[in-house]
Amino acid sequence: xxxxxxxxxxxxxxxxxxxxxxxDCLVVNLxxxxxxxxxxxxxxxxxxxxxxxxxxxxxICNHYLTENNVNIGCNQQVDSGDRFKTFRTRLTxxxxxxxxxxxxxxxxxxxPPTNLTVLNxxxxxxxxxxxxxxxxxxxxxxxxxxxxxxxxxxxxxxxSAGIQKYCINxxxxxxxxxxxxxxxxxxxxxxxxxWSDWSEPVVWGSNNSTYSKDLMSPWxxxxxxxxxxxxxxxxxxxxxxxxxxxxxxxxxxxPSPFLHNIEDWFQFSKGLKDNFKPDYNERACPVREYNYVxxxxxxxxxxxxxxxxxDQTDCSIEHDPEDLSSPFPSNPVSSEEVQKxxx
Amino acid sequence: xxxxxxxxxxxxxxxxxxxxxxxxKKLQEVLRELKMxxxxxxxxxLMMNTPPKDxxxxxxxxxxxxxxxxxxxxxxxxxxYQKKLYKSLNHTLTISGLNFCNTExxxxxxxxxxxxxxxxxxxxxxxxxxxVQRGLSRIN
Numbered sequence: 001x002x003x004x005x006x007x008x009x010x011x012x013x014x015x016x017x018x019x020x021x022x023x024d025c026l027v028v029n030l031x032x033x034x035x036x037x038x039x040x041x042x043x044x045x046x047x048x049x050x051x052x053x054x055x056x057x058x059x060i061c062n063h064y065l066t067e068n069n070v071n072i073g074c075n076q077q078v079d080s081g082d083r084f085k086t087f088r089t090r091l092t093x094x095x096x097x098x099x100x101x102x103x104x105x106x107x108x109x110x111x112p113p114t115n116l117t118v119l120n121x122x123x124x125x126x127x128x129x130x131x132x133x134x135x136x137x138x139x140x141x142x143x144x145x146x147x148x149x150x151x152x153x154x155x156x157x158x159x160s161a162g163i164q165k166y167c168i169n170x171x172x173x174x175x176x177x178x179x180x181x182x183x184x185x186x187x188x189x190x191x192x193x194x195w196s197d198w199s200e201p202v203v204w205g206s207n208n209s210t211y212s213k214d215l216m217s218p219w220x221x222x223x224x225x226x227x228x229x230x231x232x233x234x235x236x237x238x239x240x241x242x243x244x245x246x247x248x249x250x251x252x253x254x255p256s257p258f259l260h261n262i263e264d265w266f267q268f269s270k271g272l273k274d275n276f277k278p279d280y281n282e283r284a285c286p287v288r289e290y291n292y293v294x295x296x297x298x299x300x301x302x303x304x305x306x307x308x309x310x311d312q313t314d315c316s317i318e319h320d321p322e323d324l325s326s327p328f329p330s331n332p333v334s335s336e337e338v339q340k341x342x343x
Numbered sequence: 344x345x346x347x348x349x350x351x352x353x354x355x356x357x358x359x360x361x362x363x364x365x366x367x368k369k370l371q372e373v374l375r376e377l378k379m380x381x382x383x384x385x386x387x388x389l390m391m392n393t394p395p396k397d398x399x400x401x402x403x404x405x406x407x408x409x410x411x412x413x414x415x416x417x418x419x420x421x422x423x424y425q426k427k428l429y430k431s432l433n434h435t436l437t438i439s440g441l442n443f444c445n446t447e448x449x450x451x452x453x454x455x456x457x458x459x460x461x462x463x464x465x466x467x468x469x470x471x472x473x474x475v476q477r478g479l480s481r482i483n
Contacts, residue, residue, distance in 0.1 A: 054397035081443075084477040085397045105473060137483045139367060188371055189480040190473065 023089045027108045029134045030080040036073035047091040049074040054085035108192035112199040126168040140189035147179040161186035176205035366440035367482045373431045380424040393462035401444035402453035409456035410471045441478045
């Protein structure tokens with residue numbers, strides 16, 4: 001029987017623990033305290049709510065929050081300084097009595113800032129201004145701003161307590177700026193752990209601007225086309241004119257211990273390369289001064305003329321007039337011209 | 344004579360106007376010094392007479408005196424931050440900034456310092472911090 005007794009006591013305690021409602025309280029905008037006990041679901045019974053601030057008397061709730069005709073919460077008016085005092089709550093239902101103590105100093109949630117406006121300043125910067133509606137002094141309220149450009153990702157920035165403005169430097173006239181702000185109690189006045197909701201957004205900028213990150217100029221495709229054509233022309237020019245290619249793109253010699261001929265270091269054409277061969281032999285074309293001699297002078301001479309018999313073919317080198325690579329193009333000289341040139 | 348009275352009255356009015364920002368700055372300075380002391384304080388388990396969490400408006404100055412004297416008794420003013428904090432808690436601007444009492448009759452009901460139960464040093468510092476924050480949240 002003692003076992004049964006202990007078992008029933010334990011069972012009662014478990015059931016009691018299950019049934020006891022958990023009250024959560026939040027100071028809203030430093031105007032009132034909102035307490036709710038429906039975290040685990042709508043209660044089965046209607047509780048009567050009492051609250052006590054510091055050493056004051058218990059006060060009954062005069063503004064219940066209901067759900068399906070069941071009390072689930074209570075809003076109680078408080079002064080802004082009351083959050084530094086211990087806040088006690090009591091839920092009663094007949095003989096049941098559930099009391100709990102709350103530290104409200106940090107359990108504050110302000111209303112979002114209002115009257116968010118934007119101005120284009122005389123310094124060409126974008127200035128945003130807002131107000132807060134709580135009774136908290138200005139030096140007790142710190143803010144946080146988020147803004148984005150052309151619907152890109154949000155950028156966040158903290159605003160110190162006592163300041164209710166924000167600046168975006170030198171905005172682009174072709175971009176769209178959107179900004180929101182939220183606030184909370186500052187650390188010097190008992191920092192609240194909850195931020196307010198974001199304010200209504202304010203937008204500045206061009207409505208017709210495209211939201212692509214790179215706005216393309218109409219001249220860009222033209223410039224690209226001109227560049228491509230120029231490149232093709234340059235490539236064609238270089239392919240057909242080796243000399244020009246050598247000038248624009250100098251050949252870098254590639255010395256190697258295995259190559260004995262210096263012309264192998266350079267990537268020249270065959271015609272040009274032949275000119276560097278050590279066994280290259282080109283007959284010199286004799287150049288004589290023309291001197292017209294009459295027939296009588298030719299006969300009276302002792303025959304020791306200075307005319308030099310030359311091979312008629314000395315200067316007739318096979319030459320391809322189209323081969324520009326040959327550095328020594330020679331013109332065919334007729335035999336008559338050779339005789340005339342005798343000294 | 345009238346001119347002297349007028350000038351004195353003007354100076355008095357100006358001092359009233361300027362008092363709020365100076366009180367605010369002083370209380371913010373007290374908070375900073377308190378945070379430095381809390382950070383460097385080695386023994387947070389030390390037990391000290393601590394005013395209660397719920398201090399009546401007219402007992403705040405009594406509580407301030409208790410905090411100050413307990414600090415002096417426990418730590419002295421040898422340390423850098425202890426000395427600064429003690430001086431700040433003794434400053435007239437701090438006293439005026441934490442004077443929430445509008446009536447003069449309630450001070451007799453405030454508990455003495457030795458009657459307060461002892462709490463850990465961490466709780467002592469937290470309650471002092473709350474008192475100063477309460478003062479700052481009332482200054483406009």
